[in-house]
Amino acid sequence: MNLRSAVVAMLWEQWRLSRVEGVQRLFLGLLAASGALLLNQDNGVTVAVWILAAAHGFFWFSIAKLNGGRFMDGYKPGFPLYLLYTRPLPTALVVGVSMAYDALSCAALYILSAALLGAAFGKPLPMFSVAACLVAYHLVSTCIQWSTQNRIVQWVGSIAIFWPLVGLLKSSLDSPDQGRFTLAQGAMLVLLGLVSFGLTVAGVARQRRGDAVAQEPRKEIWGGYPEWMVNLVRFSCPTSSAMKAQLWFELRSSGLPVLTIGLSLAVLICLLFAAGIVIAPLRTVAMGITVFSFPFVLFFCASNAFGIRSKQGRLYAGTFETTQPYGTAQLAALKVLVRSACVLIALATIAASVWASSSFMGAWGAWSAGIEGGVNAVPELLKFRGRIGDAIAGQSGWGFVALAAVVSIGVAGLVAWQSAREALRVRYARRVLVAQWAPAAWGLSIGLATLAGKTGFIAPSAVRSIVQAAMWLPTAALLLATIYFLRSNVAERVLTVRYVAGALAILAAFGAAYATLLAGAWLGGAEPTLMALLSWPVLLLMMGGALAPWALNRVRHT
Amino acid sequence: MENVVVDVNGLSRSFGQKTALDGVSFRAAPGQVHGLVGSNGAGKTTLIKHLLGLLRATAGSVRVFGLDPVRDPVGVLGRIGYLSEERELPEWMSIEELMRYTQAYHPGWDGAYERELLETFALDPARKIKDLSKGMRAQAGLIAAVAHRPDLLILDEPSSGLDVVVRRDILDAVVRAVADDGRTVIFSSHLLDEVERMSDHVTLMHQGRVALNGMLDDVRREYQRSRVRFVEHFDEPPVIDTALIMEGGGRSWSVVHGGSLEQFRQAVAARGGEIVESRDATLEEIFLARAGRSRQQAEAA
Numbered sequence: 026m027n028l029r030s031a032v033v034a035m036l037w038e039q040w041r042l043s044r045v046e047g048v049q050r051l052f053l054g055l056l057a058a059s060g061a062l063l064l065n066q067d068n069g070v071t072v073a074v075w076i077l078a079a080a081h082g083f084f085w086f087s088i089a090k091l092n093g094g095r096f097m098d099g100y101k102p103g104f105p106l107y108l109l110y111t112r113p114l115p116t117a118l119v120v121g122v123s124m125a126y127d128a129l130s131c132a133a134l135y136i137l138s139a140a141l142l143g144a145a146f147g148k149p150l151p152m153f154s155v156a157a158c159l160v161a162y163h164l165v166s167t168c169i170q171w172s173t174q175n176r177i178v179q180w181v182g183s184i185a186i187f188w189p190l191v192g193l194l195k196s197s198l199d200s201p202d203q204g205r206f207t208l209a210q211g212a213m214l215v216l217l218g219l220v221s222f223g224l225t226v227a228g229v230a231r232q233r234r235g236d237a238v239a240q241e242p243r244k245e246i247w248g249g250y251p252e253w254m255v256n257l258v259r260f261s262c263p264t265s266s267a268m269k270a271q272l273w274f275e276l277r278s279s280g281l282p283v284l285t286i287g288l289s290l291a292v293l294i295c296l297l298f299a300a301g302i303v304i305a306p307l308r309t310v311a312m313g314i315t316v317f318s319f320p321f322v323l324f325f326c327a328s329n330a331f332g333i334r335s336k337q338g339r340l341y342a343g344t345f346e347t348t349q350p351y352g353t354a355q356l357a358a359l360k361v362l363v364r365s366a367c368v369l370i371a372l373a374t375i376a377a378s379v380w381a382s383s384s385f386m387g388a389w390g391a392w393s394a395g396i397e398g399g400v401n402a403v404p405e406l407l408k409f410r411g412r413i414g415d416a417i418a419g420q421s422g423w424g425f426v427a428l429a430a431v432v433s434i435g436v437a438g439l440v441a442w443q444s445a446r447e448a449l450r451v452r453y454a455r456r457v458l459v460a461q462w463a464p465a466a467w468g469l470s471i472g473l474a475t476l477a478g479k480t481g482f483i484a485p486s487a488v489r490s491i492v493q494a495a496m497w498l499p500t501a502a503l504l505l506a507t508i509y510f511l512r513s514n515v516a517e518r519v520l521t522v523r524y525v526a527g528a529l530a531i532l533a534a535f536g537a538a539y540a541t542l543l544a545g546a547w548l549g550g551a552e553p554t555l556m557a558l559l560s561w562p563v564l565l566l567m568m569g570g571a572l573a574p575w576a577l578n579r580v581r582h583t
Numbered sequence: 584m585e586n587v588v589v590d591v592n593g594l595s596r597s598f599g600q601k602t603a604l605d606g607v608s609f610r611a612a613p614g615q616v617h618g619l620v621g622s623n624g625a626g627k628t629t630l631i632k633h634l635l636g637l638l639r640a641t642a643g644s645v646r647v648f649g650l651d652p653v654r655d656p657v658g659v660l661g662r663i664g665y666l667s668e669e670r671e672l673p674e675w676m677s678i679e680e681l682m683r684y685t686q687a688y689h690p691g692w693d694g695a696y697e698r699e700l701l702e703t704f705a706l707d708p709a710r711k712i713k714d715l716s717k718g719m720r721a722q723a724g725l726i727a728a729v730a731h732r733p734d735l736l737i738l739d740e741p742s743s744g745l746d747v748v749v750r751r752d753i754l755d756a757v758v759r760a761v762a763d764d765g766r767t768v769i770f771s772s773h774l775l776d777e778v779e780r781m782s783d784h785v786t787l788m789h790q791g792r793v794a795l796n797g798m799l800d801d802v803r804r805e806y807q808r809s810r811v812r813f814v815e816h817f818d819e820p821p822v823i824d825t826a827l828i829m830e831g832g833g834r835s836w837s838v839v840h841g842g843s844l845e846q847f848r849q850a851v852a853a854r855g856g857e858i859v860e861s862r863d864a865t866l867e868e869i870f871l872a873r874a875g876r877s878r879q880q881a882e883a884a
Contacts, residue, residue, distance in 0.1 A: 252713070255675045262683040270687030278675065344667045348635055350660035350688050518654050582639050582653045 054080030128163035168221035172228025250282035287371020291378035298382035430538035445576035510571035593643035618782030664733035679708035689731030717744035813856035827872035
C-alpha cells in the first residue's frame with residue numbers, strides 16, 4: 026500500500042465528514058464576531074477572538090458522532106474512526122492523521138476567520154497564539170475522548186483541561202504584546218501536544234487489540250441514555266394496556282435518566298455552593314454549573330424524544346418501536362408529554378437547589394467571577410435573589426397558575442419542536458438545515474436593513490416598512506406551515522379526535538395563561554409589530570403540535 | 584378470516600435513481616407459508632417493509648387484512664408478528680421485559696407458549712438483550728413475534744444467526760404450527776433449501792421484479808433439467824425456445840427449461856439432438872436459470 030495514498034484517503038474521509046460542520050462553524054463564527062466588532066468599539070477585538078475561539082475550539086462533532094450520537098445520546102467514548110482498525114496501517118499513523126486533521130483544520134478555520142475580519146474591519150486579530158492554543162486544546166480534547174472508553178474520565182477530563190487552557194489564552198491576550206507566549210508557555214503547549222498524542226496512540230492501540238472494555242462500539246445502538254442510567258430505577262412493565270406499557274418504556278428509556286441528571290445537578294450545585302464557603306475557587310465552578318445546567322437540561326435533555334438513532338453518522342428510526350401497533354399521534358403525544366414532565370421536574374429540582382444553595386453566598390465573603398481585580402459580585406447577586414423572592418411573593422394566585430402553565434406548556438412545545446427536528450433530519454436533512462438557517466438569515470436581513478437606514482443608504486420610512494413586514498413574515502409562515510401540516514395529518518389519518526381535542530385544550534390553556542401574564546404590562550396600546558412578535562409563542566406552539574405527529578409519521582412510514 | 588391476507592398490486596418504489604421494486608404484485612392467503620427468495624438487493628426486505636407500513640408505496644397498492652398499513656398501522660400491526668433482519672431489539676431490556684412489553688400490545692398473548700419456547704431455546708428470561716449472541720437475539724425476537732399467535736407472521740431472513748439444529752427443527756416447527764392453525768407466514772431467505780423445506784408457495788424476486796410466483800410443487804413441475812446430446816458440435820449454446828440456461832459444450836449440454844417435456848424434445852430434435860435424461864429442476868437450478876436469464880436480458884437491452 027502506498028502510504029501517501031492511505032494518508033490522503035484518511036484525510037479525504039475526515040474532510041467529507043466534517044465539511045458541512047466546518048462551513049457552519051465558519052459562518053456562525055464570522056457572523057457573531059462581526060457583530061462583536063461592530064457593536065463593541067472598545068473591547069470588540071477581544072470579544073471577537075473569544076467568539077472565534079469558542080466556534081473553533083471544539084473537536085469535530087460530525088466525526089465524534091460515528092460513535093453513535095452526541096455526548097449522552099447513544100454516544101460512546103472511544104476512537105470514532107474504528108473502521109480504520111482493519112486497514113494495514115500502524116495505530117500511530119491512524120491516530121496521528123486523525124488528531125492532526127482535527128486540530129489543524131480547526132486552527133486553520135480560526136486563522137482564516139481572523140484574517141478575514143482583520144481585513145474587513147481594519148483591526149488585526151491575534152492569530153498564531155490563539156491558533157497554537159486551539160491546536161493544544163484539540164489535541165488534549167481528542168486524547169481524552171479517543172484514548173479511553175470510560176465516561177467518567179471523559180467528563181472529568183474535559184472539564185479539567187478546559188479552564189487551564191482558557192487561562193493560558195487569556196493571559197496571552199491580556200499581555201502587552203498580545204499573542205506572544207513565554208518560552209515556558211510555548212514549551213508547555215508542545216509538551217501537552219506530545220503527551221496527548223502518545224497517550225492517544227496507547228489508548229487506541231488497546232481498543233484496536235480488544236484489551237479495552239469494549240473493543241469497538243456496537244453496530245446497533247439504542248438511541249438513548251447510558252444504560253446505567255436507564256437501569257437505575259427498575260420497575261416491572263405493566264401488561265394491562267399498550268399505553269401503560271409505552272409509558273413504562275418512555276420512563277425507563279429516557280424519562281428517568283433525565284430526572285437522574287436533574288437530581289445529580291441539584292445535589293452537585295448544593296454541594297459546590299456549600300464547599301465554596303471554605304474553598305474559594307469552587308465558587309466560580311458553582312456559578313458556572315448553575316448557569317449552564319438550565320440550558321443543558323432545557324435543550325439537551327429535551328431533545329430527541331422520538332428516539333432517533335445514529336449508526337456511523339446515519340440517522341434512522343428503529344424498527345422495533347415503529348412496528349408496535351400504536352397510533353402515531355398517540356405515540357408522539359405520549360413521548361412528548363413524558364419527556365416534558367421529566368424535564369420540568371428536573372428543572373424545578375435544579376431551580377429549588379439553586380434557590381436554597383444561593384443562601385450560602387452570604388457566607389462566601391467575596392466572589393468576582395474569576396476576574397482579577399473585579400468587583401465583588403456577591404452583594405449584587407444576593408440583591409437579585411431578594412428581588413426574585415419579592416417578585417414571587419408578590420404574585421397573585423392566578424399569576425402563579427398562569428406562570429406555571431406558560432412554563433410547562435412552553436417546555437412541552439420545546440420538546441415537541443426539538444423531537445420533530447431530530448425526526449425530520451432522518452428524511453429531510455438538507456431541508457432541515459436550510460430551515461435552521463432561515464431565522465439567522467431573517468435576523469441578518471433586518472440587521473442589514475437597519476444598518477442601511479442608519480448610514481442613509483435607505484430612507485428611514487422604507488426601513489420601518491421593511492422591518493414591519495419582516496416581523497409579520499414569520500407569523501404568516503408559521504400560520505401557513507401549521508395549516509399545511511394539519512391538512513397533511515388529516516389526509517393521512519394521523520390525527521385522532523382525542524389528539525386534536527387534547528392539543529386544542531393545551532393551546533387554549535397556554536393562550537389564556539399567556540394573555541394573563543401579558544395583560545396590563547404589555548398590551549395597552551401595543552404596536553402592530555409588537556403584536557406580531559407577541560403572537561409567535563402561540564403560533565410556535567400550534568405548529569409544534571401539528572408538526573410533531575407529522576414528523577413521527579414521516580419517519581415511521583418512510 | 585379474509586380469503587386474502589396480503590394483496591400487493593403493481594407496487595413500485597425507488598430510492599433516488601435505484602428502483603427497488605418495479606410493479607410487484609403478490610398475494611398470500613390464510614394457511615400459506617410463503618417463501619420470498621432472491622439475491623441480495625432483489626427487493627425482498629423492501630417488499631416486507633411495505634407490508635409493515637414502514638415504507639409508503641410510490642405506485643401501486645398494498646393491502647394487509649384489507650387495510651392500508653400506512654394509514655391504519657394499529658389495525659395491521661396488531662395482527663402481525665415480525666422478526667426483523669437486523670434483530671433490532673432494545674438493548675437495555677431483559678428478555679422478560681421484552682416479553683411483557685410486547686404482551687401489552689397483544690391481548691391474545693399465549694403465556695404458556697412463550698414459556699415453552701423460552702425453555703426450548705434455553706433462554707434465561709433475566710438476561711439482558713445486549714448480552715445475547717446474534718442467534719439468541721433472533722430466538723428472543725422470534726418468541727416475541729409468535730407468542731401472541733399472529734394472523735400473519737413475517738420473518739425477514741429468520742435463519743440468519745441460527746444454528747443448524749434450531750433452524751431445521753425449531754424454526755420449521757414454529758412456522759408449520761402457525762400455518763396449521765390457518766394463519767399465514769411470509770418469510771424471506773436466500774437459502775433455497777430452506778425455502779424448499781418450509782414453504783408451500785414461492786415468490787422469486789429479481790432486480791425488484793417478481794420473476795416467478797406460485798405453489799412450490801407447481802413451480803418445480805414447470806421446470807426440468809435435461810441432459811441433451813447433439814449430433815453437431817456447438818461452441819456456443821444452441822438456441823432452443825424453452826431453454827432458460829444451457830451449460831456444457833460441444834455435443835453435450837445440460838439445460839434448465841420450462842414448458843412441457845414434449846415441446847422441449849421437439850425443439851431439441853429440430854436442432855439435431857436428443858434428450859438423454861430429464862428430471863424436475865431444483866429450486867436452486869430454477870433460481871439460477873431465471874436470475875441468469877434476467878441478467879442476460881438486461882445486458883442485451
